[in-house]
């Protein structure tokens with residue numbers, strides 16, 4: 351599962367010449383919308399979490415969809431994308447040509463059908479007939495017969511039966527077995543396993559957690575909204591966060607954008623791992639003044655908004671820097687209404703627009719592969735390539751060096767990634783500590799006490815969160831103190 355079988359030059363359609371349909375196909379609107387979303391992801395590299403809400407809004411506006419339809423369409427799109435690796439292996443064993451030679455729209459229909467058959471409780475006859483009807487509408491009658499034949503083969507067994515056939519035994523090839531069973535590219539399995547260590551159970555739990563739909567987690571920004579006030583607005587489904595005192599989970603899903611506290615910025619949607627990183631930087635021990643903080647990679651502003659609120663409670667100010675102007679605008683929106691002083695600047699963090707040593711606390715939540723947030727971006731695992739990891743390396747090191755220059759002697763720097771890949775986490779920090787730049791020295795701080803009460807943070811001094819252990823994204827944090 352190293353090379354994604356779908357990334358290929360577009361194959362010419364196969365099949366017999368199309369016959370005139372005996373009746374006009376009438377695909378069910380939910381499947382049609384799910385197919386449109388999958389095509390956008392496949393064809394123009396769209397992000398499912400952007401393209402799907404837009405399609406759902408249009409459908410709801412047109413009066414085609416109710417809440418249940420939207421929930422089913424969402425499950426079909428996200429589930430199909432997450433489990434695409436497994437379904438590709440199943441489909442490959444049902445067709446007599448390489449998957450790269452199946453026309454992409456046909457393959458998308460087949461995968462959508464495979465998900466309904468193997469990953470949902472939709473009765474098999476309904477899954478097949480609805481998908482064939484969709485195929486008639488989007489790829490034509492000729493190819494809908496091919497779709498019908500393949501789906502009938504798939505329907506002959508359940509998921510466990512298929513996995514026994516298409517995944518190699520664990521003992522023969524553990525990584526490939528896990529890649530097929532848990533639908534991750536093999537190189538990602540390998541990287542995550544290196545980062546996690548340990549035996550089969552841990553990595554299986556992690557890969558399984560990546561395939562779960564993450565809960566929506568909110569943050570009640572301190573000084574702007576009390577968690578109890580937010581809970582009252584959310585209603586019965588609100589559950590307290592596991593680790594952050596400001597977190598609230600919407601256990602049954604729900605639409606956070608419908609909440610007034612979210613709309614006016616007193617609260618936001620923020621993974622608890624991301625909240626913990628901001629809280630850890632704010633809580634790291636510091637001697638001397640504690641007046642000015644920097645978020646050096648602030649867009650879109652989740653951590654900056656929490657940091658700014660925490661800074662305000664302490665009489666400190668936050669500077670939030672972001673290189674991309676459109677993302678800097680998102681930061682400005684997230685910080686609007688903050689009770690204390692702050693400034694948003696569009697700036698390249700590797701060429702600071704501020705004087706050296708200006709800050710008491712600095713966070714750099716650097717650009718990374720995002721391998722720690724695969725739950726949220728269902729297509730991301732298929733888009734990333736192993737060479738992306740070294741691609742981020744120079745910028746990650748530059749941003750950390752720049753953060754060390756920006757903090758005063760005695761001040762604290764937090765280096766964070768939303769990836770547990772060792773080459774993006776500890777290797778970067780070790781390298782920079784060995785060569786921090788002219789006249790600068792720094793040392794590790796133990797980050798574990800800044801996440802008091804959170805278990806299984808590793809051997810320190812840095813911390814690694816995990817979806818299967820903490821219910822968070824796999825955020826990494828190292829805390830460093832500048833010593834000269």
Ligand SMILES: C[S@@+](CC[C@H](N)C(=O)[O-])C[C@H]1O[C@@H](n2cnc3c(N)ncnc32)[C@H](O)[C@@H]1O
Nearest residue numbers: 647648649650651652653673698699715716717
């Ligand atoms: C992982 S994201 C930060 C997420 C953010 N901390 C949050 O919690 O919402 C990394 C950000 O760094 C920005 N970035 C990339 N290169 C940069 C640079 N040289 N200077 C400043 N920001 C940069 C990216 O545009 C992106 O918005």
